[in-house]
Amino acid sequence: MLRNTKIDVEGTKAFYHAYHQITQGCDCIYCKNYVIATELLPNAVKVFYQSLGIDPTKEGEVSEYCKNEDGSHLYGGFYHVKGRIISGPDCWIKTSEKVSHLETNNLVEISGIKFGFTHGVSLLLDGFPNPAVQLEFEGNIPWVLEEKA
Structure with a gap:
């Protein structure tokens, strides 16, 4: 189940609007495919990202x-979202002092893509508004490039 969160949609949206596409920071074939394939994501997934202020082609x-x-x-x-977690299970479970794993039972599936929130925020960009939480995702994405991987 997704955690109960308090999200600043407009604050998140403003950051993503001003930021560059993933492919400006990485030009690998996999990121290129991902950015283009986001146009083909199921509508429910697009609506979910929009409800959080996330542009899935960026950051x-x-x-x-x-x-x-x-x-x-x-x-x-993962993506970052301006806001905080109120309650609910974390999608990352600490198994020892230095090791964690993604707990798939704490992810929610939306049209074939799994999502979960975590307290752990990694690689937060300078200028991202605080407080910030992290939205993890995992799913099968179509290959849309003519170039083969």
């Missing part, structure tokens, strides 16, 4: 994990 940390048999690719990563 986030995006990683491609593997190619699936159907040609899609498993991606994961």
Whole structure:
């Protein structure tokens, strides 16, 4: 279940509006594909991102994990949101003092993409408004580039 959060949608949206696309910080084929493929995300996922003020083509940390048999690719990563967590399970569980793992039972699926909030904020960009929380995501994204991975 997604955590109960208090989000400043307009503050988040203002940051993303002013920031550059992911591909301006990384020109790898996987990020290029991801940015273009965000146009094909299910409407429910687009609405979810919009409800938080997130532009999924910008700022986030995006990683491609593997190619699936159907040609899609498993991606994961995170975005930052201006706000704070009120209650609910964290999607990252500490297993020892220095080790954590993504707890998939604490993720919510929206049209095939899994999401969860965490207190742990990584790689927060200078100028991102505080307080900030992190939205993790994981899901299969279609391969849309003519160039093969």
